[in-house]
Amino acid sequence: MNRSVNIRTVNDKKVLNDFVRLPxxxxxxxxxxxxxxxxxxxxxxxxxxxxxxKSAKVQAFVAYDQNNHPVGRIVGIINTRAxxxxxxxxxxFGFIEFVDDIEVSKALIKAVEEWGKKEGMTDIQGPMxxxxxxxxxxxxxxxxxxxxxxxxxxxxxxxxxxxALGFVKExxxxxxxxxxxxxxxxKFARVCELVKDRYKIYIKKLTKKQIMGExxxxxxxxxxxxxxxxxxxxxxxxxxxQDFVSRYLPLADPELITLIxxxxxxxxGVAISMGSLAKALNKSKGSLFPFGWYHLLxxxxxxxxxxxxxxxxGLLPEYQGKGINSLFFCDLVACFNKKHYLYAExxxxxxxxxxxxxxxxxxxxxxxxxxxCYTRKIENNVNDY
Numbered sequence: 042m043n044r045s046v047n048i049r050t051v052n053d054k055k056v057l058n059d060f061v062r063l064p065x066x067x068x069x070x071x072x073x074x075x076x077x078x079x080x081x082x083x084x085x086x087x088x089x090x091x092x093x094x095k096s097a098k099v100q101a102f103v104a105y106d107q108n109n110h111p112v113g114r115i116v117g118i119i120n121t122r123a124x125x126x127x128x129x130x131x132x133x134f135g136f137i138e139f140v141d142d143i144e145v146s147k148a149l150i151k152a153v154e155e156w157g158k159k160e161g162m163t164d165i166q167g168p169m170x171x172x173x174x175x176x177x178x179x180x181x182x183x184x185x186x187x188x189x190x191x192x193x194x195x196x197x198x199x200x201x202x203x204x205a206l207g208f209v210k211e212x213x214x215x216x217x218x219x220x221x222x223x224x225x226x227x228k229f230a231r232v233c234e235l236v237k238d239r240y241k242i243y244i245k246k247l248t249k250k251q252i253m254g255e256x257x258x259x260x261x262x263x264x265x266x267x268x269x270x271x272x273x274x275x276x277x278x279x280x281x282x283q284d285f286v287s288r289y290l291p292l293a294d295p296e297l298i299t300l301i302x303x304x305x306x307x308x309x310g311v312a313i314s315m316g317s318l319a320k321a322l323n324k325s326k327g328s329l330f331p332f333g334w335y336h337l338l339x340x341x342x343x344x345x346x347x348x349x350x351x352x353x354x355g356l357l358p359e360y361q362g363k364g365i366n367s368l369f370f371c372d373l374v375a376c377f378n379k380k381h382y383l384y385a386e387x388x389x390x391x392x393x394x395x396x397x398x399x400x401x402x403x404x405x406x407x408x409x410x411x412x413x414c415y416t417r418k419i420e421n422n423v424n425d426y
Contacts, residue, residue, distance in 0.1 A: 046112070046148040051101035057083070059103050059111040064138050065326060066111075067196070075188035075319045076327035077176075082136075085171075090288075092280035093171045096122055098160060101136070102152045104145050113139035113146065117153035118171055119160055123275040132157025132419075134167035135175070138195075139202070146202040154419045166211055166416040168193060172281065173274040174353075178214045178389055178412025179203065186409060190318050191352055191388045192216065193412060200413065208415035212272050214389030215412075217398070220405040221349075221385055225374045228403055233367040241304040242365065244372050247295050256300065257286035259308040267355030272391060273414075292341070296380075297349065299372045301356075301365065310356040312369040316340065316382070317348040347383040366400055 051057050061082050068074040084090035086101065097120045104113035118133040134153045139145045154165055169177045176193045181200045188194030225233075237243060247256055258279075265276040277285065293315060301310035321340035325333030340346055356365055377385060389412055390397050 045107040046144050047105045047107075047109075048102050048148055048152045049105065051086070051103060056103050057086070057101075059105075060101055060114045060136075063103070063111050063114050067138055067140065068194075071196075072323070073185065073187050074194050075190055075322045076325070078322070078325070078329065078333075079327050080329065090284070091171070092278065092284055095280070096120075096278065097171055099171070100153075100156050102149060104139065104148055112142070113137075113149050115139075115149040115153055117156045118169065119157065119162065120171060120275065123273060126275050127273070130161060130163040131166050131416075132160065132162040132164070133169040134165060135170050135177070137168055137179075137199075139199075141196075141198045143202060143205060147206060150206055158419050163419055164416060165419055166414055169273060169414060172277060173268060173271065174277070174285065177273075178414055180410060181213075181413050182411040183409050187319050187323070189216070189350060189386060189388075189410075190322055191350060192410065203415045206417075208417045211414045211416040213392045213411055213413050215392050215398075215408045216389055216410045217387045217401050217406050218409050219385045219387075219401060221377045221382055222374060222404065223378060225371050226403045229367045229370050232364045233371040236364045236367060240360070240363065240365065242301055242309065242360075242368070244368055245300045245302050245308075247298055247300055249291075249295055252290050252293060252295060252298065253286065256308070257290055258282055260290075260300075260311050260313070261285060263308060263311050263357060264353055264355045266357050267361075269358070271394070296376050297373070299369050299376075301368055309360050310365060310369070311353070312351070312355075312373065313353040314349050314351050314373060314377075314385070316345040316380075317350050317386070318346070319348070320346050345380070345382075349377055349380075349382040349385050351385055351387045353388070362396060370400075 049056050051060050061079050064076060088094045097118060099116060099118050101116045102114065103111050106112050114136060115134050116136040118135055120133065124131060132153060137149065139149060157165060168179050176191065178193060179199055180193060180195050184197045261277055261282040268274045269276065293313065297314040299312045300308055303309050318337060318340050321336040324336040354369060
């Protein structure tokens with residue numbers, strides 16, 4: 042179906058409201074879609090809530106049809122610090138949603154390209170976020186599986202549009218779904234005891250007060266160092282660290298956070314897990330009111346879902362490749378069983394990160410939900426595109 046498409050920048054309350062509400066139409070009655078909360082989308086554009094905007098350029102667009110009805114949305118992102126680090130001139134696109142009409146997706150991409158070209162960019166890539174801790178990668182497989190609260194879900198026609206528009210693969214991420222064993226695999230248990238003795242390290246469990254206090258910054262210092270070489274990553278600034286600590290760590294269950302310290306009491310590794318809120322968010326439709334808050338609180342504090350999400354795992358570089366990850370699993374398997382979780386699911390992991398992927402081989406596991414970052418050169422004359 043072809044239609045006349047009108048692109049508007051998000052520069053007033055009405056267009057922002059359309060931007061926020063559009064997914065409710067696209068995913069109406071979709072049992073696998075896990076929405077963002079509306080308030081989090083609005084906060085993304087608020088510099089007081091998102092300090093990353095101070096070192097990046099962001100422009101959002103909404104596509105309308107001839108009847109002035111919203112049919113697509115997209116955000117252009119220029120992460121200046123990432124471009125400097127990776128010696129690139131990329132404009133990223135994120136938050137992309139569109140009806141199944143190539144004219145709509147084409148118009149959205151063109152809007153970001155035109156904006157990026159004016160800012161001196163030569164390439165376009167996405168879906169990517171403002172930071173590596175934001176959602177990234179377009180789903181290209183397993184559309185019939187429930188999404189997760191930390192990753193993008195989209196319909197099967199999205200990647201078909203990307204390919205039709207000349208995009209090619211840049212990188213893929215996969216998630217790993219693990220059936221939680223009743224006991225720690227024997228090999229992990231042996232390695233755990235060996236490395237604890239050899240490197241004089243130990244597991245430390247934190248209180249909520251410690252997480253929100255001195256250890257919040259330590260956690261993100263570890264993650265900044267651990268993720269430094271990964272695709273597209275740029276370290277969070279101190280202000281961004283504080284954003285993440287104050288926004289997300291209050292929801293964390295301290296029992297599901299595993300910190301590793303050395304004999305000098307220095308934090309060297311961390312694993313952050315959280316009971317899945319996917320079903321609760323699905324029921325909420327992205328809104329806290331009138332009943333979204335009930336579904337979220339019920340899942341958090343009354344009857345949790347059967348899956349725990351392994352959100353972030355990191356070791357300082359000098360401790361990597363020494364079997365120290367076994368401490369995380371020895372601690373968390375016991376915690377997961379205590380709380381009666383049946384499955385654990387990782388966040389997206391780069392398909393070429395073999396060190397990370399190999400650690401799951403001793404578990405009953407499978408790779409699921411492949412996602413792709415697409416890229417292409419910006420057309421020399423985007424007005425002719």
